[in-house]
């Protein structure tokens with residue numbers, strides 16, 4: 001239904017080849033063919049600021065920013081300069097490097113609640129390390145995860161509890177149990193059902209909703225009472241809600257917190273930070289059983305360390321979080337006004353916090369409608385805007401916002417036309433509707 005002025009000739013040839021060579025045609029399932037309308041860019045050649053360019057030379061305004069790994073936009077010059085300077089000093093040494101000490105001191109200075117920090121390359125490295133540490137410290141097996149939050153790790157303790165659990169022993173899947181966000185009764189119920197068995201409770205401190213009835217503080221109290229390690233996963237929230245993470249805004253301290261994604265503006269880096277008594281179990285200065293806590297060939301690579309320090313320093317100095325909150329508010333207000341004026345407010349919604357909004361295409365009862373999502377986004381992409389999820393950065397400004405409103409209007413007008421006709425939504429886009437990543441079969 002939508003007319004795409006782009007040509008994807010080269011993209012189509014190359015993406016087919018990539019699918020022949022690489023399972024899933026890439027290295028992150030959420031970037032897969034089944035996650036985007038057919039007319040989305042297939043293979044990206046380069047990106048700068050708020051824009052990306054595909055191999056056919058088509059240019060898109062990018063709000064997704066990888067898997068939300070940017071806060072200063074693609075290719076920020078200050079971060080790149082810091083990384084280049086680090087490269088010139090050598091990227092990986094035979095013994096620990098000076099930069100490891102400098103970044104540890106910097107991060108612990110920012111997080112005075114924590115006593116020690118350890119580095120990784122991906123978010124999953126550090127969430128899994130937090131779980132291992134909690135199991136080692138408590139001698140317990142079970143992990144309680146927030147079932148409303150989509151992702152914590154590529155490792156078996158989490159993947160085993162999803163639909164896509166092939167290859168994970170059922171026994172391990174059974175060790176992960178779930179509670180609901182803002183539902184303290186579901187948390188109490190887990191502790192009543194598994195007394196003395198839950199090693200860790202992990203959640204994003206906030207996702208799309210405000211914590212109600214002191215939810216975070218009550219989790220803190222319950223986990224203390226039960227001797228369970230409380231882990232806040234700040235992977236998405238940090239830098240957007242606040243450079244130190246969302247928990248900082250609510251004044252509730254976990255035992256361990258995990259950071260990655262935007263903390264290093266696209267470079268590969270993550271860190272686990274937290275309570276000294278727990279963290280030192282991964283070290284050499286105790287007489288308890290040794291915990292293999294994050295020992296990775298590339299964790300001390302200087303590129304990620306330099307990128308993290310440069311990103312955090314710049315974001316704090318320029319108060320980028322405040323900018324993200326402001327631009328996000330303008331996006332939400334403009335979106336809601338548009339949806340109202342086009343008459344699709346019950347179907348094309350923007351939810352979540354101003355600093356981290358999400359577009360949601362729904363049936364009238366508010367449930368997610370993947371076919372409508374595909375139809376809507378096909379039109380938005382045809383207008384050159386890639387907005388499957390939203391990562392506002394300092395590289396996005398009013399020009400990008402205005403261009404996005406034009407694209408959103410086109411998408412909303414299409415939705416309005418479709419819903420006010422006897423057309424089946426499925427006939428209003430090419431190819432297949434987007435599918436959930438976590439499904440049993442293709």
Ligand SMILES: Cc1ncc(COP(=O)(O)O)c(C=O)c1O
Nearest residue numbers: 122123124151152153233235236
């Ligand atoms: C909240 C959260 N935690 C952990 C992860 C895992 O991070 P990574 O993909 O860097 O391993 C993600 C990734 O999307 C995430 O969103």
